[in-house]
Amino acid sequence: MVAWTDYKAEAKSRGALALELYVATSIPAKASEDVKASLPAHLAYQAKLEADGSLAFAGPMSDETGEHMQGMGLIIYRADSLEAAQALAKADPMHQSGARAYTMRRWMINEGSVSLHVGLSTKNISMT
Template structure:
């Protein structure tokens, strides 16, 4: 094993992006009614974080076989530190109220791509997942 910060420095030296973000895996506590009850506040919290630039992506994960929705979700935060990202996750209404629990990990984004379609005259921006 190698210390995280040493690995991050090595990745930068190799020319990788080495953008650190934080991955939250959020799991239901088992009370479906509690999840439904806190969903509006959770979505409002996500929208607030998205607006402030702290939320990169969020959404549900399938079961291992890919055929079922079990209620597990993944959230990606931009934050200054693991501690700051943990605070964001702790303040999620789902987590505050015990409807869901979470684990958090650092993720070092080194490579990949994202396609964005910008139509200036239409004032329209879209992501094209087929590219």
């Protein structure tokens, strides 16, 4: 196994982006009523994190077939460390209440692209 810091340094040396983000997978830990009760506070917390730049992406995931929602969520944080990302996830009202449980991992982004189209006159924005 290669230490994370060594892997990151090696990736940067070969020209990779080596952008470090933190990914939480969140799953229901209590009844659906408990999850629904925490939803307004959870959404407000996510909006606050988005506004301050700590939240990159978040949303629900389907099951393996892609046909049904399974209750799993994916949250990608921007933070200075794994511990800081853990603190963000722990402070989420869904996790604080015990309605959902999460696991956290580091994610190093090396390749890929994001396209953003902004229509000035139409005021349309799309991302692919």
